[in-house]
Amino acid sequence: MGAVSFSQMLSSGPSPFYSVQARPRNLEVGRRSYLFSVWRRRYGCDQLLMRRLATGVSGRSGEHGVVGNPQSQDGFSDGGVGEEGEDKMMTMMKKKQSGGNGLVMDPERDINGSVVSYHLIPPAQTDGNLLVSAPEDLRDVEPEGAEDVGSIEEAKVRITYNIIFVTAEAAPYSKTGGLGDVCGSLPIALAARGHRVMVVCPRYLNGTSADENYAGAVDMKCSTNIYCFGDVQEVNFFHEYRKGVDWVFVDHPSYQRPGNPYGDVYGAFGDNQFRFTLLCHAACEAPLVLPLGGFTYGENCLFLVNDWHASLVPVLLASKYRPYGVYKDSRCILIIHNLAHQGVEAAATYKNLGLPAQWYGAVGWVFPTWARTHALDTGEAVNLLKGSIVTADRILTVSQGYSWEITTPEGGYGLHELLSNRKFVLNGITNGIDVNEWNPSIDEHICSHYSSTDLSGKVRCKIALQKELGLPIKPNCPLIGFIGRLDYQKGIDLIRSATPELMAEDIQFVMLGSGDHHFEDWMRSVESTYKEKFRGWVGFNVPISHRITAGCDILLMPSRFEPCGLNQLYAMRYGTVPIVHSTGGLRDTVQNFKPYAQEGEGEGTGWTFSPMTKESMLSAIRTAIRTYREHRASWEGLMKRGMENDFSWERAAVQYEQVFQWAFLDPPYVK
Numbered sequence: 001m002g003a004v005s006f007s008q009m010l011s012s013g014p015s016p017f018y019s020v021q022a023r024p025r026n027l028e029v030g031r032r033s034y035l036f037s038v039w040r041r042r043y044g045c046d047q048l049l050m051r052r053l054a055t056g057v058s059g060r061s062g063e064h065g066v067v068g069n070p071q072s073q074d075g076f077s078d079g080g081v082g083e084e085g086e087d088k089m090m091t092m093m094k095k096k097q098s099g100g101n102g103l104v105m106d107p108e109r110d111i112n113g114s115v116v117s118y119h120l121i122p123p124a125q126t127d128g129n130l131l132v133s134a135p136e137d138l139r140d141v142e143p144e145g146a147e148d149v150g151s152i153e154e155a156k157v158r159i160t161y162n163i164i165f166v167t168a169e170a171a172p173y174s175k176t177g178g179l180g181d182v183c184g185s186l187p188i189a190l191a192a193r194g195h196r197v198m199v200v201c202p203r204y205l206n207g208t209s210a211d212e213n214y215a216g217a218v219d220m221k222c223s224t225n226i227y228c229f230g231d232v233q234e235v236n237f238f239h240e241y242r243k244g245v246d247w248v249f250v251d252h253p254s255y256q257r258p259g260n261p262y263g264d265v266y267g268a269f270g271d272n273q274f275r276f277t278l279l280c281h282a283a284c285e286a287p288l289v290l291p292l293g294g295f296t297y298g299e300n301c302l303f304l305v306n307d308w309h310a311s312l313v314p315v316l317l318a319s320k321y322r323p324y325g326v327y328k329d330s331r332c333i334l335i336i337h338n339l340a341h342q343g344v345e346a347a348a349t350y351k352n353l354g355l356p357a358q359w360y361g362a363v364g365w366v367f368p369t370w371a372r373t374h375a376l377d378t379g380e381a382v383n384l385l386k387g388s389i390v391t392a393d394r395i396l397t398v399s400q401g402y403s404w405e406i407t408t409p410e411g412g413y414g415l416h417e418l419l420s421n422r423k424f425v426l427n428g429i430t431n432g433i434d435v436n437e438w439n440p441s442i443d444e445h446i447c448s449h450y451s452s453t454d455l456s457g458k459v460r461c462k463i464a465l466q467k468e469l470g471l472p473i474k475p476n477c478p479l480i481g482f483i484g485r486l487d488y489q490k491g492i493d494l495i496r497s498a499t500p501e502l503m504a505e506d507i508q509f510v511m512l513g514s515g516d517h518h519f520e521d522w523m524r525s526v527e528s529t530y531k532e533k534f535r536g537w538v539g540f541n542v543p544i545s546h547r548i549t550a551g552c553d554i555l556l557m558p559s560r561f562e563p564c565g566l567n568q569l570y571a572m573r574y575g576t577v578p579i580v581h582s583t584g585g586l587r588d589t590v591q592n593f594k595p596y597a598q599e600g601e602g603e604g605t606g607w608t609f610s611p612m613t614k615e616s617m618l619s620a621i622r623t624a625i626r627t628y629r630e631h632r633a634s635w636e637g638l639m640k641r642g643m644e645n646d647f648s649w650e651r652a653a654v655q656y657e658q659v660f661q662w663a664f665l666d667p668p669y670v671k
């Protein structure tokens with residue numbers, strides 16, 4: 001099935017105006033057919049009907065639903081339903097629902113008069129958090145498909161959203177760092193809380209076993225034409241429904257090549273602007289054209305766009321869709337995981353982005369004089385992240401500390417003034433972690449399991465790691481680890497400058513990372529110099545990252561800046577004490593050790609050092625080593641406090657919901 005894309009309509013249709021009327025009719029039929037099937041199959045069976053209502057299924061996607069898992073995998077194949085059928089259905093539903101508690105169904109019609117949704121009108125009062133109590137007769141209904149519905153009495157009706165994540169990577173399908181982790185976990189946490197969630201990312205095929213990650217995704221046979229870079233590009237969509245989330249993969253030849261999502265051994269791909277422009281266009285079409293589980297997400301949705309790769313989305317919404325009446329009630333939140341990467345290219349590439357000419361100002365960017373390369377360089381460029389900062393409804397970063405840092409000249413990478421101007425809609429929410437994947441009591445990658453109440457398995461993990469790395473087996477020697485991209489952000493240069501002093505200590509040190517070739521070569525050379533003490537593992541290897549996290553005593557993170565940081569969270573969960581530079585999310589999540597607090601019991605979960613100098617880092621490491629050797633009880637306290645922290649996505653998801661509500665309280669920022 002070749003769906004009609006919005007771009008296609010604009011380019012082929014005689015009218016420059018786009019309205020709901022112009023939407024592909026087959027989608028409306030799909031919705032109606034779906035609604036009618038629900039009624040026909042389930043009406044008369046109170047439990048099932050109520051369950052359907054409680055799961056928030058409505059014909060018009062994008063409306064606020066009620067808590068539960070709204071995704072249906074039922075394959076409804078009936079034909080369409082006429083107006084008469086709809087009205088009958090509504091009357092009967094009203095009859096069923098309206099007694100006593102005042103719950104009624106309110107139909108919403110599109111401009112053709114077709115019923116596109118039924119609103120529940122709850123009788124209850126809303127409180128400040130926009131939560132309403134479930135009507136009595138919904139309370140004993142278990143939401144269909146919900147993984148954890150809690151006790152019957154606790155069931156709540158909560159406002160839910162149709163959420164579209166747009167991202168360059170999402171684990172386990174694709175991951176080069178923390179962005180993949182977050183976009184692989186947060187959608188699942190939000191879906192578990194009743195939201196309808198779609199993640200749109202590229203379908204990367206690089207000819208390795210990683211291609212198997214997409215084995216469960218089926219071709220939706222729903223190609224869409226995208227107009228950009230002076231041509232028409234056909235993209236396809238693949239889909240997998242997993243853990244309550246619609247994982248949608250954009251398929252295009254430019255995502256099929258050796259290497260990682262951004263580059264290969266020769267460096268970053270030269271056409272990344274093209275590849276992620278395609279992603280953004282495709283992501284804007286996906287909610288309109290993909291009948292997932294029988295019906296589309298629709299246009300009243302909430303886009304969560306991650307980093308520069310997805311930053312064109314709010315600009316497209318404002319410039320290409322809203323002027324024609326589409327996505328008028330949608331909202332878009334930009335999530336900044338790393339401000340250092342902004343998607344900057346020459347100004348001449350603007351014409352390739354598929355934006356109207358008069359919107360240049362949204363993404364146009366001028367480098368300050370000092371950053372220009374020669375006297376004739378005007379400094380003009382297009383900056384996709386900047387485009388998102390000035391058009392998104394709200395902006396989020398992945399920790400509170402970082403949300404402040406990016407408004408300063410030191411942390412703003414040239415965008416601090418723009419970000420300061422929007423600080424009223426700028427918030428920080430600390431990332432969570434996947435507490436099932438990262439759980440030392442069940443982790444499939446480690447040889448011995450342990451927990452905060454029984455730490456005995458940790459030393460076995462340490463011995464196993466020493467064996468695996470070919471280091472001398474020394475259970476009492478402090479083993480320090482580093483995991484991460486080898487680049488300037490992560491402070492590798494600080495480790496490099498401190499290596500001679502570090503190697504003079506009675507310690508072992510293991511580094512896992514890939515990135516800058518100079519640092520990779522440096523790791524290899526240190527390993528050959530300090531064979532008894534140092535191991536450098538060049539590459540990207542998830543199982544070994546688990547074993548290092550479990551087997552080490554200390555994790556070192558001297559990041560120059562760190563929007564949140566996940567490895568220190570994983571480390572704490574594994575009883576591995578973090579030593580971090582006091583910046584961004586590292587400062588927010590690691591509490592500096594105070595040995596005499598709590599009447600001598602001690603307080604804190606690690607060490608935070610500042611300023612970012614070799615001396616200050618070495619001093620923190622030496623203090624940690626002394627504590628490890630000479631104060632075992634204090635060390636155990638540090639481990640246990642870290643392990644008992646709540647880093648779950650559940651906690652973060654609740655905070656995200658608050659920001660979603662704020663986004664919908666305000667009108668769209670760019671109408």
Ligand SMILES: Nc1ncnc2c1ncn2[C@@H]1O[C@H](COP(=O)(O)OP(=O)(O)O[C@H]2O[C@H](CO)[C@@H](O)[C@H](O)[C@H]2O)[C@@H](O)[C@H]1O
Pocket residue numbers: 176177178179181182337338398431483484485512513514539540541542545562563564565566567585
């Ligand atoms: N060689 C290797 N082998 C195996 N696994 C490896 C690896 N190198 C890195 N990883 C893994 O990649 C992830 C890195 O996450 P981080 O949050 O620490 O940094 P990153 O800078 O990529 O993320 C950005 O986005 C995240 C998410 O918001 C922010 O936390 C962070 O501050 C920001 O810089 C971790 O899961 C880590 O284990």
